[in-house]
Every structure is written in C-alpha cells, then in structure tokens.
Amino acid sequence: LVAGLVHDGGRVIAARRDADAVAAAAARAGVQGLDEAGLRHGDGAPVLASDAQARVQRYLAATDYTGTATVDGDTVTVHVSRTQSLAVLSLAGLHSTEITGTANAHGVRAVREGP
Numbered sequence: 001l002v003a004g005l006v007h008d009g010g011r012v013i014a015a016r017r018d019a020d021a022v023a024a025a026a027a028r029a030g031v032q033g034l035d036e037a038g039l040r041h042g043d044g045a046p047v048l049a050s051d052a053q054a055r056v057q058r059y060l061a062a063t064d065y066t067g068t069a070t071v072d073g074d075t076v077t078v079h080v081s082r083t084q085s086l087a088v089l090s091l092a093g094l095h096s097t098e099i100t101g102t103a104n105a106h107g108v109r110a111v112r113e114g115p
Contacts, residue, residue, distance in 0.1 A: 012086075012097060020101040020103060022065050026067065027069070029055045031105040034046070047076055053069045056076070060080065063080075065080040065082045067079055067080035067081065074107035074108075075105070075107075079102050081098055081100045082098075083099070084098075
C-alpha cells in the first residue's frame with residue numbers, strides 16, 4: 001500500500017501540474033480571440049467570447065483533457081479535467097481519480113499611443 005501511495009501519488013501530482021499547464025495554454029489560446037471592434041473603440045483588449053471558447057476547444061481537442069472556458073471582458077478562464085488511472089492502488093480498490101486544472105489569461109494591448 002505504501003508503494004502504491006508513492007508510485008500513484010507521484011503520478012497524480014505530476015498529472016495535476018500537467019492539468020494546470022494545459023489549462024494555462026488553452027487560456028492563452030482563447031485570449032487570442034480578440035474583439036477587433038472593441039479594440040478600435042476602447043482602451044482594453046476585449047475578448048470575443050464565442051471565438052475564445054472555440055479556440056480553447058480546438059486546443060483541448062489535441063490533449064487528453066476536456067474543459068470549459070468562460071470569458072469576462074479581457075480574461076479567459078479555463079477549467080480542465082481528465083481521469084487518471086491508478087496502477088498500484090487499483091489492487092486496493094482505488095482504480096482512478098479525477099484530475100483538474102484551472103488557469104486564467106488576460107488580453108493585453110501591446111501598442112499604446114503617447115508616452
């Protein structure tokens with residue numbers, strides 16, 4: 001049982017770190033869906049929700065994760081999840097665990113007028 005905790009526990013910790021990294025990358029992909037009209041008429045970097053969500057789903061399609069994206073102004077938040085099998089602990093009846101990750105990305109205007 002201790003070997004199972006060490007082996008499977010290490011895999012779960014690594015999977016959680018991976019889930020956060022995938023969520024962050026998906027959020028960065030989503031925040032690229034900028035609202036061009038909003039950029040021309042405002043000071044921020046507004047994100048077009050439908051475009052951002054589609055970009056996130058395209059990114060996640062290439063991974064083992066499923067997830068959702070929400071957009072609030074210039075911020076895209078992504079929640080991802082997947083099931084992690086437990087190799088050694090399955091002998092004790094624990095067959096899998098849910099791995100989740102969350103990250104935000106903010107749209108930033110790179111060019112500004114004036115000093």
